[in-house]
Amino acid sequence: MDEKAIEQMNSERIRRIEEASRKLLSNDLEGAKSDLAWMKMSSELAVAGQKKSHVLLPIILTGIVCILLVGFAWTIRRPWVQVSVDIVTANASMTVSKDWLARHSFASDKVFINNLMEISAPGLNLSKKSDPEKEQMSLELKGKDIIINKLTLTADSDIEITSQAEMLKLFVKGSSMSGEFFVRQAAISLDAGHETIEKTADFEVPETIIFKTAKTVADPVRLEFIPKGDWQIRSLQIREIDFSEEITPGSGIFEPALISGKIILPQTKYSEELREGDSLIMKNIKKFRRLEISKGDKGIKVFFEGAVSKIYSGPKGFEKNLTPNWLEYLYHQERLTVFWGASVFLFGFLWKVRSAIFG
Incomplete structure (x- = not known):
């Protein structure tokens, strides 16, 4: 009921009250009764109008809140997203979060390592220490079936793994690296x-360096070697x-090193193929599940599973943010769909029971 109709009805009600009073004083009972009946009906209409407005207001407010919630869910991205990345790249850089001991040895016929601080091989009568601030010490091994064993890195190490032709190179910054080599026949x-x-x-039993x-x-x-077979x-x-990889050492200019691959976001069932030259940026690893680095057909094969705060992919300079918003996330959650479906059904059932009991 609009405001104009309510105002007219209130004015008419006042007039009818005065008219009914005069009729009652003049013993016109039928006329007074007619006016009273009209006032009673108008009061009931006013109450019905108020009830309708009271019902509509919560519905309107609920609708506004729902629209706002959907808008926020559409624009606000989740603080983290689960990712599964399977790629081939020419270069991979990472920061180690925990101390690491290599559980897989490597065989090679040629090995080089620099920035040595200590080295010892009792069977070769070799023991040497150096002061890195005064001199650099490096080691080169050439022979047959040289085994790289027990490589260890400490937490917070910055490492870079790159593949050039058959050569595998491991760079380590911000931390020392230790390990051992097994040699039988080699020039040192x-x-x-x-x-x-x-x-x-020249030993029957391998000597340990x-x-x-x-x-x-x-x-x-820098540790570099040519692995024999798969690694x-x-x-x-x-x-x-x-x-990514630095085009010229020290230049500070980096280019994507991806060769091929695929991204999967399990929570939203989204997947995307990566092409050579595409960028892949994963920021702030929140949850770590698995990392496997192995020999690929054209480079280094990297398989990563975990959760990151942001993920971007695409041509350099045109990367797309793949981090899902809350609406995308909720839409693909089957458990939440079942929960809310059951909740709506239960609410509707209880509302029908209430209507049947209370009318």
């Missing part, structure tokens, strides 16, 4: 800055990962 060259030590290994590198920042530790790096836990 230790460059200690002011001197070069040459040794030849134990080493430890210096903790470097500007000039990273794999597992159990490495990280908090950051990147798939």
Whole structure:
């Protein structure tokens, strides 16, 4: 009922009250009764109008709240998203979150490592320590079936793994690396800055060379070798990962190193194929589940499962934010769909019971 009709009805009600009073004083009972009946009916209409407005107001407010909630759910992205990434790349950089011990050894015929701080091989009568601030020490091994064993890294290490032709290179910054080599037949060259030590290994039982590198920042530790057969790096836990490479060392210019791959977002069932030259940016790893790095057909194969705060992909400079908003997330949650469906059904059932009992 609009305001004009209510105002007219109120004016008419006042007039009818005065008219009924005069009729009652003049003993016109039928006329007074007619006016009273009209006033009673108008009062009932006014109450009905108020009830209708009281019912409509909550409905309107509920509708507005629902629209606002949908708008927020459409524009606000989730604080983290589960991702599954299976790619081939020429380069992968990451920050180690926990101390790591390699559980898989590597075989090679040629190995090089620099920035050594300590090295010892009792069977070769070799023991050397150096001061990284005064001199750099590097080791080169050439022979048959040289085994790289027990590589260890400490938490907060920044590492970079790159593949060039058949050569695999591991760079380490901000932390020292230690490990051991097993050699049977090999030529050994230790460059200690002011001197070069040459040794030849020829053993039936492999000799163990134990080493430890210096903790470097500007000039990273470099371990490079040509793996024989397939290889794999597992159990490495990280908090950051990147798939770009510096075009010229020290230039600060980075380009995407991706060759191919696929992204899957399990929570929204979204998937996307990656092409060579695409960027893949995953920010702030929230939950870590699995990381496997292995030999690929054209580079390094990386499989990652976990949760990140943001994920972007696409051509450089035109990356698309793949992090789902709350509406996308809720739409694909089957458990939530069942829950809300059951809730709506129960509410409707209880409302019908109430109507049947109370009318």
